[in-house]
Amino acid sequence: MSLDPAKRGWMSDAPNYIEPIALGYEVRISVLGRVVKSNIPDFAVGDIAMTMGAWEQYTTVPGATLNKLDEGLGIPLSLFLGVLGPTGVTAYFGLLDVAQPQPGETVLVSAAAGAVGSVVGQIAKMQGCRVVGMAGTDDKCQWLTGELGFDAAINYKTCGDYEAAIRETCPDGVDVYFDNVGGEILDAALACLNQHARVAVCGWISTYNDSELPALTNLWQLVAQSVTIRGFVVLDFLDRFPEAIAQLAEWVMAGKIKYREEIVDGLDNVLPTFLRLFEGSNSGKLVLRIPE
Ligand SMILES: NC(=O)c1ccc[n+]([C@@H]2O[C@H](COP(=O)([O-])OP(=O)(O)OC[C@H]3O[C@@H](n4cnc5c(N)ncnc54)[C@H](OP(=O)(O)O)[C@@H]3O)[C@@H](O)[C@H]2O)c1
Structure with a gap:
């Protein structure tokens, strides 16, 4: 199962893009699993499929919500929860359709070593941009510049003044800010x-x-610089997911997009593992595996 920060928002009783999770109900989450029982002809026992499941060992869902995956593709299936799944697709459309970076522009991305941010930065590099990432440890910053090809990285936990650090690493200013974090870092980026x-x-x-x-x-x-600011959810692009997944798969297979994923075992670990997203102790896409 995919552990995603957005699920924290679904646990709050506040307007959101999806109904909040009611008290006493299971936590909904993207899962990839094996069919153990089926009463429709499209799915047989043993098939692998993705769906909206929950923090639970077994999930019962309508067949129409299942997407069958081919085990014979030679791609680790867990990638369909990350770089070839919702987080990769978020990066793809959020950068290319929403932000529309142009060659030579400076792109700043926060939570840059995470599942979404790391893909955003690498696609921006392929678009011919100068890319600066913000992340919370020196090891993550080193990964961005040393392995992913980012031009510079800021450790926002040790840099002191966010705005000064952005100005220093983006001497020509910021043309695209891909905001994964909001708050004070967003405010500094706006400046x-x-x-x-x-x-x-x-x-x-x-x-x-x-x-x-x-x-x-x-x-x-926003006024002074005639800025366009646009929020989005990946579901806005649902009908174009196949396009993004095909392109991302090509880039991953060609080594043009590198990724980190961390797989933790055991349903009992789901809550402490989920909370790691908010401490920054995850390394790339965080996935929980329930042993068969
Ligand atoms: N709009 C959409 O459709 C959509 C879809 C997927 C994800 N998202 C959003 O994209 C963002 C990244 O999600 P992800 O799945 O890729 O997670 P992720 O980046 O793999 O993991 C979350 C990371 O956020 C950073 N972080 C945590 N608390 C922070 C804080 N207070 N200030 C700054 N950074 C903090 C941590 O990295 P550091 O070590 O760098 O602090 C942590 O590792 C989230 O905001 C998520 O809600 C949106």
Whole structure:
């Protein structure tokens, strides 16, 4: 099962893009599993499929919600929860359709070593952009610049002043800010935007456990620099998922997109493992495996 920060928002009784999880109900989540019982002809026992499941050992779902996966592709199936699944597709459409980076532009991405951010940065490099990532450890920053080809990285936990660090690593200003975190980092990025910059608002993980949102002091820059800011959810692009997955698979197989995934075993570990997303102790896509 895929452990995603957005599920924290689904646990709050606040308006969202999907119904909140009611008290006492199972936590919904993307799962990849094996069919153990079927009463429809399209699926046989043993088939592998993805669906919206839950934090539970077995899930019963309508057949129409299942996407069958081919085990013979030679691709580790867990990748369909990450780089070839919802997080990779989020990066693909969020960057290319929402932010529309142009060659030579500077792209800044937060939570850059994570499942979404690491793919955003690598696609931006392929678009001919200068790419700067923000992440929470020196090891993650080293991975970004040393292995993924980012031009610079900021350890936001040790840099002190976010805005000064962005100005130093983006001397020509920021043309695209891919926002995975919101809060004070978003505010600092707004201060550094160039004219006609685009901000793709993907997620606000820094605020998911807060009851109040921090104030944004640099919103006027949206006017001053004629900025386009657009929030999106990956489901906006549901009908185009096959296009993104095919392209991402080609890039992954060609070694043009590298990824990290961390697979943790055992349903009993689901809660402490989920919480690691908010400490930053995950390394790339976080997946929980339930032993058969
Ligand atoms: N719009 C959509 O459709 C969509 C789809 C998928 C994901 N998202 C959003 O994309 C973002 C990344 O998701 P992901 O699945 O790729 O997770 P991820 O980046 O693999 O994991 C979350 C990372 O966020 C960082 N983080 C946690 N707390 C933070 C804080 N207070 N300030 C700054 N960074 C913090 C941590 O990395 P560090 O070590 O760098 O702090 C952590 O490893 C989330 O906001 C998520 O909600 C949106």
